[in-house]
Amino acid sequence: MIRSKYGIPVASPGAILREESLAGTELGIAAEALTRHGKLVPDSMVLQVVEHWLEKIDDGFVLDGVPRTLGQATDLESLLKKRSTPLEVVIALDADLPTLQKRVINRLICQSCGQSFSVGLHVVSSQSVCPNCGGKLGRRGDDTLETLEFRMREYLEKTAPLIGFYENRGLLHRIDSQETPESVFGAVVKILEAE
Helix, strand or coil, X not given: CHHHHHCCXXXXXXXXXXXXXXXXXXXXXXXHHHHCCCCCCCXXXXXXXXXXXXXXXXXXXXXXXXXXXHHHHHHHHHHHHHHCCCCCCEEEEECCHHHHHHHHHHEEEECCCCCEEEECCCECCCCCECCCCCCEEECCCCCCHHHHHHHHHHHHHHHCHHHHHHHHCCCEEEEECCCCHHHHHHHHHHHHHHC
């Protein structure tokens, strides 16, 4: 939605690594072996992906799902300082565990274009075709409740400390992401346009 409204490029290291995995690259295969079991990809691998992507970007950008650890946050600050493009805004999308469980169970990925969809929100069932390109929809191998449980432990240990890290820098904005996508995006727009 940000890309559509503002024309700002958006990168998700997770999506980039999944593309690398589908392409069979060494980086993608290594990342897939970790994420299949709910483990976080090492900070160095994530920053390598981000740095490579940023080499193609001249102006503003959005990073989705990074940083996820304090190590990534400090490395990202150094990388952005070298580029003279410091972070302006950090948005945390809050949701409770039942909401996250429902999202994991209902998430489908198009095997052709890689777009994510949710059963009941974007498509009727897992048998639907991709609304974007007509491709076949399927589940990610790591979209299980067991993997989510492991990820939540990882989140509490490694990612939750970022809340204080970015609050102390005056960059953090929190949004209740349990509302409709349009409502959540409206809250994001207010934050972006106030900056």
